[in-house]
Amino acid sequence: MDGILALAADNLLSPIILFFALGLAAAFARSDLSIPEAVAKGLSIYLLFAIGFKGGASVAAHGIDATLVLSLVAGLILSFALPLIAFALLRAITRLSVTDAAAVAGHYGSISIVTFVAATSVATSVGLSPEGYMVAVAAVMEAPAILSALWIVARFGKSSAEMEDGLMREILLNGSIVLLVGSFLIGWITGDEGMALIAPFIVAPFQGVLCLFLLDMGLVAGRGLREARSVLTAGLFAFGVAMPLVGSAFGLVAGLLLGLSPGGVMLFMTLSASASYIAVPAAMRVALPEANPSVYLTLSLGVTFPFNLTLGIPIYLAVSRALTGG
Amino acid sequence: MDGILALAADNLLSPIILFFALGLAAAFARSDLSIPEAVAKGLSIYLLFAIGFKGGASVAAHGIDATLVLSLVAGLILSFALPLIAFALLRAITRLSVTDAAAVAGHYGSISIVTFVAATSVATSVGLSPEGYMVAVAAVMEAPAILSALWIVARFGKSSAEMEDGLMREILLNGSIVLLVGSFLIGWITGDEGMALIAPFIVAPFQGVLCLFLLDMGLVAGRGLREARSVLTAGLFAFGVAMPLVGSAFGLVAGLLLGLSPGGVMLFMTLSASASYIAVPAAMRVALPEANPSVYLTLSLGVTFPFNLTLGIPIYLAVSRALTGG
Amino acid sequence: MDGILALAADNLLSPIILFFALGLAAAFARSDLSIPEAVAKGLSIYLLFAIGFKGGASVAAHGIDATLVLSLVAGLILSFALPLIAFALLRAITRLSVTDAAAVAGHYGSISIVTFVAATSVATSVGLSPEGYMVAVAAVMEAPAILSALWIVARFGKSSAEMEDGLMREILLNGSIVLLVGSFLIGWITGDEGMALIAPFIVAPFQGVLCLFLLDMGLVAGRGLREARSVLTAGLFAFGVAMPLVGSAFGLVAGLLLGLSPGGVMLFMTLSASASYIAVPAAMRVALPEANPSVYLTLSLGVTFPFNLTLGIPIYLAVSRALTGG
Amino acid sequence: MQTHKAKRVEITIESVMEGRLTAALIKAGVTGFTVLPVLGGSGRSGQWSREGQVSRAGGMVSVVCIIRPERLDELLDAAFGVVERHIGVVTVTDCEVLRAERF
Amino acid sequence: MQTHKAKRVEITIESVMEGRLTAALIKAGVTGFTVLPVLGGSGRSGQWSREGQVSRAGGMVSVVCIIRPERLDELLDAAFGVVERHIGVVTVTDCEVLRAERF
Amino acid sequence: MQTHKAKRVEITIESVMEGRLTAALIKAGVTGFTVLPVLGGSGRSGQWSREGQVSRAGGMVSVVCIIRPERLDELLDAAFGVVERHIGVVTVTDCEVLRAERF
Numbered sequence A, B, C: 001m002d003g004i005l006a007l008a009a010d011n012l013l014s015p016i017i018l019f020f021a022l023g024l025a026a027a028f029a030r031s032d033l034s035i036p037e038a039v040a041k042g043l044s045i046y047l048l049f050a051i052g053f054k055g056g057a058s059v060a061a062h063g064i065d066a067t068l069v070l071s072l073v074a075g076l077i078l079s080f081a082l083p084l085i086a087f088a089l090l091r092a093i094t095r096l097s098v099t100d101a102a103a104v105a106g107h108y109g110s111i112s113i114v115t116f117v118a119a120t121s122v123a124t125s126v127g128l129s130p131e132g133y134m135v136a137v138a139a140v141m142e143a144p145a146i147l148s149a150l151w152i153v154a155r156f157g158k159s160s161a162e163m164e165d166g167l168m169r170e171i172l173l174n175g176s177i178v179l180l181v182g183s184f185l186i187g188w189i190t191g192d193e194g195m196a197l198i199a200p201f202i203v204a205p206f207q208g209v210l211c212l213f214l215l216d217m218g219l220v221a222g223r224g225l226r227e228a229r230s231v232l233t234a235g236l237f238a239f240g241v242a243m244p245l246v247g248s249a250f251g252l253v254a255g256l257l258l259g260l261s262p263g264g265v266m267l268f269m270t271l272s273a274s275a276s277y278i279a280v281p282a283a284m285r286v287a288l289p290e291a292n293p294s295v296y297l298t299l300s301l302g303v304t305f306p307f308n309l310t311l312g313i314p315i316y317l318a319v320s321r322a323l324t325g326g
Numbered sequence D, E, F: 001m002q003t004h005k006a007k008r009v010e011i012t013i014e015s016v017m018e019g020r021l022t023a024a025l026i027k028a029g030v031t032g033f034t035v036l037p038v039l040g041g042s043g044r045s046g047q048w049s050r051e052g053q054v055s056r057a058g059g060m061v062s063v064v065c066i067i068r069p070e071r072l073d074e075l076l077d078a079a080f081g082v083v084e085r086h087i088g089v090v091t092v093t094d095c096e097v098l099r100a101e102r103f
Ligand SMILES: Nc1ncnc2c1ncn2[C@@H]1O[C@H](COP(=O)(O)O)[C@@H](O)[C@H]1O
Pocket: D012, D040, D041, D042, D043, D044, D045, D046, D048, D060, D087, D088, D089, E031, E032, E033, E034, E035, E064, E065, E066, E067, E102, E103
């Protein structure tokens, strides 16, 4: 317990978290500080490019692990299953409609890549070296949860969820997935040589770019929270904090069963704990337009994301180390 | 005198100045070269982030100086007082209306952060190490001058200057100030450790980014000058060159009284000499819409900024060294 | 021949090419991956800035070569002459109208700066050091081809090509040329000292930025090809592959006559082989609005650019080495 | 200068629906449309702004379509099919166009 | 398809005034508005373009507001209060809207 | 609130022609115009989008010009001279303006 607190305290004073806090504070104070949309998108392209490539290069360096395929399958299953758990929890502790609850649930089966990046950087800073293919697991977990959400609506709801032709392709080929997987493969193919070439671009400046990106996330999350305060009931807030812990428990079991390294287990916990705020909201606007976006965006970006960033990650790290002996 | 000339010549051939000149030349020649607005804003976010963080980290490294608070107070006083001097000078040597003269005066009490950055980089290139908290002094000097300008209009003018509720908050919480101060505080809190983490992002590439940024400043200043040639009378031009020298004299006295290092004195001179072209114009459009923006933007960006960049900074450096023995 | 194949294979597995292929694939699969327009423009500004400055610094380091001026003249002549050859070839093997053929021809006399950058990076990776002033040759070759295209229309065509006053100035002062030449001159003036200052910005991260830029080129080229499939007849496709080979032969002769180094000859071949997709299309829209942009953009960006990037560059390298003994 | 009567239909809709809307318009036989960016707005579902978006999920665009008056109903039916369940505003204005043969 | 008469008010104004204008509109009871970006323009105070701005100080935006005809005067009064001393253009166009219950 | 009749002319044209168009408008004596960005569109020459452009060569902008009704013909002639050989759409809408002395 002490260890977790020390870690959390340490984590809370890292530049990454402090810049996120700066963004939150600026938004709450109604400062006009903002990162232009194009620049923010540029930063996220940089992060996906870098994290994908590094993951692939690390797979090239360490060879394919026997558990790679199993990890991908486990990720798939978790992404399909977690929305069901989230939905049950939401119906138990909040008064959301079936449609809103299903939409929220979909977000929690999917993942937040920035949370993943932050966890990776904490893991490496304490000397762990997570399996490089966890990046591929992250990619695999993005989309299935959307199908679960739509299935929930079809099964329990009144409004119809359109799963039209185009949508599935759109989801699977959304820009983030393509860039992440593509960079992963290129990192894998080009290996050490490729890495040597572009390391000065994707390794050295990475933490600095991440700070700027989290500043932007803080601004966006803060503005969202300010606008949508009214929707955030005690029940929803409780869900936003409890669900990542529940999710991480499933990730923990998966990671342990797969025999991943301490860092790998921690990342599996983080992926299961985190909630999407890009791919899933876009899909929900198309397929479930009746669901209220304030609810799912506020929960995912305003509650769960900051929770994971500040307290969640140190907890997952401590638990993973304790149980793997890492 | 010779020393100043040699320094000025050296300064004039630095990449930073040459890229500014390239921008000016391209604008005068009506080239369509331009930096997209979002990218330019991204570059300025980078500069504020880097300069703020470095200032804070340097305070963390060198400890709080007894004079930190006094310097902030001196900055505040200068920012309030310089507009009065600028206003008197303008009324003496130009025919601007009270409103226009007050608006211009407000710009000269405030500061230009790029001029500050350029001066810092010259100072360090000759081996000086200015006090890290000069960044905080810069932040403190941004806003007070606006109040002085509005007070001048209320006292001497006919048109009414609206100082509505929202405006003061807007000015104090404008994006540049929040980012600069926030990064400064985070640099201070995280100190050496934080610096080690993000140095490859904010230290090594800094000069290159500054070149690109000054290219953009040259383009913008050049286009402004081309458009607004007609407003630039001999009297206004004289003011644009004389006022920075007058301002720097006040900065010099303040710096010497505070007992700052040679680099610190030089930066205090630069801050006092420089004129705002972001925060103050925005405030003036809201509070003094009758004032002609061509006048104050042309003076601040088209005359004083290039003057400081090319001749001013070497002069302030030479004078500061001569009088502090640095 | 074996050498060429090995080189080509090596080249095909470089991160640069693979990211281009990723972009192409994403576009063909109709992924929504995209680089914001402002960011893409920012990346291209970075490339021009870096490549220009490095060229100039290299001229400063190695001194002016007696052949600099002759190389510029040769570039001018080639840019004027190649459109005539391209036009003849197009009329022989395709059924394009005079106007369309002239517009396409204009593109092939001009150059693609990214192809040039890619070739430079291949050249240096195999240990060659091309003359720094090849950057200036590239700049000189951008515009003359446009005049040739308009002359062709005036001579052989029915529709009138407007060569109005403004256009020539616009072409010569277009942003890319100004930035490239300006950075070249500044690199030359500031030499080693300037280079030391900004090298961490323009050297180390260069390859990484280039990867992102080629990802974007792949996306754009892929989308263009998807839209304009219908215009791409077998004849046009043949032209898009044959013309770079023809052009490179002229570049080869020029380079050998000038006595350039193996790297210099290779770059001259690349310049002659490459086709414009920025400056010339813009000029054609103004002066030859009747020409179909799908035709010239598809050929230049969809056929010739990928050909040069993948097969052309290794061929030019191998040929240049074989004939210069480099 | 000779002008002709036409209708200018402007549909403000979530970005995620842009492709679906324009596909429906093309299917309904429109000869062209123009897409304009939207910076922000306010309505029954609250206020939003482009700088406060993490993603394309929340932004909107405005699709403008100039058509011959007699084709208005067809277009509105097509547009309504897409907009119906979604956030969005549809306005129709009378206008005159040059070069009517294009529409 | 059933449409209803409405007014489309478009106010082009300096970016710095955007927040003040939309606050005034909301106070005047409008149910929604849309903000469009402006790239550049020209008027009595000269020509400007977004790429030539160092800051938000000089840019403009266009605020579009669809309202029921009977609410026009109220809106114009509110808008005029903000625009009065400032650079800006206000136009009103007749239009038709779908889903009139929204306005 | 007192308003005056005016015409709103909107010209959607390739970006490369923007400078030529606005120069022609100024020569024709217009007192002002506003340039709006265009994200993409579709027409006889196919579909395009801003994210798919390598350069300014392919983008479009929309130039809006509010004028007194009696000046319409002059403006249309000037605009047509530029647009004639180029891709582009010209629409004219009736509108009302505040502060008519500006136009
Ligand atoms: N009365 C209106 N005038 C102009 N735009 C509107 C209006 N009402 C809604 N909008 C636009 O449509 C979006 C969604 O509106 P709503 O569905 O009411 O939330 C808003 O964010 C605005 O951009």
